[in-house]
Amino acid sequence: MRQFIGILVRLGLLVCLGLVAAPRGAVAEVRIKDIATFEGVRENQLVGYGLVVGLNGTGDSLRNSPFTRKSIEGMLERLGVGNLSDEQIKTTNTAAVMVTAMLPPFSRLGSPIDVVVSSLGDAGSLRGGTLIVTPLTGADGEVYAVAQGPIAVAGFAAQGNAASITEGVPTVARIENGATVEKEVAFELNNLDSIRLSLRNPDFTTAVRVAEAIDALLGDNSARALDPTTIEIRMPGKTYLPAVLADVENLLVVPDSPAKVVIDARSGTIVIGANVRIDRVAVSQGGLTVTVREKPQVSQPNPITIGGTTVVVPRTDVRVNETQSHFTILEGQVSLQRLVDGLNAIGLGATETISILQAIKAAGALYADLEII
Template structure:
């Protein structure tokens, strides 16, 4: 436990030390350069008896009738449609920025009926629409399922989620999203983690590079007007490679389930004295077998016997003379020889005492 806590602290310390120059492209996104979500409805056919029950899934029946009707197969009755090799599915995809017509994209297929598995099926041509209702891609092809389901008369085994599948490059872009980036007079950069200090440093770095005139609009947005020497797209390519030093909020993140603790490099602790004591109670059951004497009347019985041991541990006080840095905090906690779970309790107590100058987030 002690070593686990120590390694967690060392990792957080190392992360803070190498937090030097970071490319602008790694901390911002460019306004307008984004993915668009697509959704569609379709049918998966060719399943080995693991599809929807048509009596319980009327949408599957209607879709199957409509598809066969368009292919010239008409006059279908309820008695003639008893297949369980078809499943109704929702098809989702992300349309990348600047995706051109004919480009392939990945799609995800999810069952919406009572199908047991989509393994071995084939997605029939399914249009994918955007939020505006227009069709931007069309998907079709054999699907790949990561999980499986095996069922017998008395037992069944399910591994993963066999009712969700994926098709790599399973859809083709049919319509492009109109966005002429080169015609813009300026572009905006949105910080992934809004911070006024980081935004100010980005604007200063761009201005000093001579690639454009940048100004901070708010803690999450920096606007750049490219210089007359380069085009807007060329300026974006050059600006995103500029290195800056992002500023981070002082934060302590604790995963109480695994005992993982991550402490940011900007965390500061006021002057506190820390003492951590523990009480260990050990309960051992040692049953004794009692047998009657030879040539006597009696029964063999088991007599319970319980042994209880109580161990007290007191590590004493460790004085942290504030304000202390991350390294001082790590050294102080390691000095009193505690584990990860005890460290979590100490950090919560320091926060309650008002000496932890950082956000404490427990996940």
């Protein structure tokens, strides 16, 4: 029997994964700003409905997009051009679009923001078009920005009589700095006597470590973990809050996370967390390959045969190849380093490795969540 290192010395998982292990006992310190967000410091979604004009015959067909026709009529009426019949509006250079944007925190009046323009009808392409004035509203129905300007399309589409080609998505476009903020979101940091941090990945241990790090900076009882997600920071006296938050967000902590193995069966990618442990278990991996090959032969009659016919004679070649399997005893509480060493020492495919991990989990020897995506 061969000599193996650790539990999955016969697994060879990481040959396919490219997983790299950190030295045992190494810890990764990260800034608080990379694992948490401050209450109130967030983006807000904006959305609006508008028209893109100036298209080269690639706009909506008014027969299939009646909302585009109504929008054109309403726009022309506001501009002083009214009383047009349906037969008089036959343009194919206009497209109805949805305009979306993200309003950054603390955006001030006149600040530019980027917008995304997406076709709503059956337009073939938005290339070369111009978005006309489009109000962008928030979840409360208030207008916070107004968008307008020429759009930039990354994709393209071309079509001939017998062939067509499409690259990317020509019905989605962007306008850099295409909207102007017209209303600010009311929020004053300096009026708060406390502020809360929200962890992106809820965890009791991480929340307590963040609170302890803030206490060390601001003093005892300045921060406390309210739950696995929220840490409350109390501001004593008249404190310049932005300066305090700048110091807090650059504090270094060691985040914790539950033991987890994530498997993407489609691509064969496997990611193993640092806290994954495997109990004492015996592992055996072997393979059985059956190859069936059809080699039909054609039998023809002699040239002078009367009434003879051509016959296909089937021939099948079946071969069985069985690889030798061995049992490997895995010692209890194997660390990630030994696990990675074992996986790098052998050359199994990702499919076999995934099957072994699932079997170890079913046996109750894998102390981690096994998530298959």
